[in-house]
Amino acid sequence: MLKNGIYGILILVAAACMGDDTQTYTATPAELDIPPFFESSILPPEIPRDNPLTVEGIALGKALFYDPILSANNTQSCASCHLQSGSFSDPNQFSVGIDGSIGTRNSMPLFNLAWNRRGPFFWDGRAATLEDQIFEPITNPIEMANTWSNAVAALQNSGTYPDLFDAAFGSTTIDSVKVSKAIAQFVRTLISGNSKFDRYLNGVEDLSPAEERGMNIFLDETRGDCFHCHGNPMNPLWTDNRFHNNGLDEFFTDRGLGAVTGDPRDDGLFRTPSLRNLAFTAPYMHDGRFNTLDEVIDHYSNGLVYSETVSPLLKKIAEGGVQLSSEEKADLKAFLLSLSDPSFTTDSEYQPN
């Protein structure tokens, strides 16, 4: 658990390093509300030393997340493509920008990103940190299509934001770095840890027989073998936060990580998404090609396609996949849905004030 004392020291150090206009920095240290099982099983989040969580910073970040002021024509906010009802993802295959432009990838859901401890972010890993990730959509021409100078000017000229930035960062002067820091603080508070399976692990709820069978398929190397990329009950993240080619295509129209690193060994690799909240995050895959979870399971069961960089873990690729029976597919789906957390998609803490 992150302690107030640690935050206090970090803030004092940060304050000591800042310029004159931040000497009165008095933001209130905040803690993440970490589920006990997360705390006991995996390493804690790494909060950047230069962006400690504060009550005022998180509040500012939430206001910015939901405010279309950041887009060029004041029509889109972060929440336009990251809907809480969709576990902060977009139910559309591709998100639509302010001028009707269509993206090429499905919007990633936003939760438990504080535990992506070393990054990177985005499907293709092109952002090293969460703060870096937040920088991009505001100026992306097919998303919010703004310039930072315009966005900052709009915030600076608003009636409320200078005071909110002053409360969060000790200065009424707004800049892009503070905007990204504040939104990152809010996004780090988006924690999902109350699925049926979480409650099962906590001993307060039983799995159904189908869910239990599905879990065994998930963990069985001779059947589902999902755990090598998506983790197991000892790790509540349900993703390895790494990059794999999961056998979608023989040829790549989207090189994914390879386009970022320039290394052909990374062509067709995309970040593993978490299996939490699948009930809310359709469509699936980096390009949202699958509308249903059944299609996803069918892909791994008999739809795998070989390409040079395909993961060696897809062992039965010559047969198209792990060849699950219809009963096994149904059980696996039941288990996967037990990882969904409806309380996360309705939590008023994450809603605009």
Next chain:
Amino acid sequence: MKNHSFKIVVTFLSTVLLFSGCKDNDDTPLAEVSPSFSFTHNWDGVPIQNADYETTTYVNEHGETLTLSKLMYLISDITFTDAQGNSFSAGDYNLIDAREGVNLSFTPDVVIQEGTYNVSFTFGFDDEDNAGDYPDLNTADGGVWIVPMMLGGGYHYMKLEGKYLNTQTVPESQVGFAYHAIRANDNSTSPITLQDTSFTVDLGDVAIGEGTNIEIQMNVAEWFKNPHTWNLYELFSMLMPNFNAQILMSENGAGGVFSRGN
């Protein structure tokens, strides 16, 4: 891992030995040192570098042409044993990611007097250590270093992955392999049958002084060679629940995979 009392014993023994050392004829105390280790990887003597993964082809003892894509492994309990049979170990561990170059250097948390020691370590975790709960290992490798309970729980010892050329298909095809070493388990029995397949690697006697670094070399080819010639056509994947395959891996590992360099 282990307990603090053991470390205290080590420290106490070190201290006692240090003062014993002060009684030498010249009254010059022996220096206390913390030797470091480095880890290197080769295929029958040819170094394996990052650029070799997924690109350089190797031929294993059985004749399959293969490429490597991942090599991570866990070592633990580096132990220094002096001529009197006194052993010193911090009981700590190191998870190496050879491709990514992570943890290629490691200094165990132990202080010993300079001198000559037999040096050994454990490949993987022995049963005692494998029963522990380590948040860093629960998080390692993206959180998938853990072994599911239905396979006996604990942690992977090694993930060696790649692809081999299947020449028996028309056309020839690349097939992924996942040579994953864990504790041998058979969950067809109740309760599950478990066998500790970690093994001790003896690096021999080493003169240890100030700044000593010991290179631990892994010859990856040996995993496929000795004493069991590994047939990837038969043993390419689904090896974690394969009790006999885990025994074979362990025996091949103990058969000469590791050696001391420099």
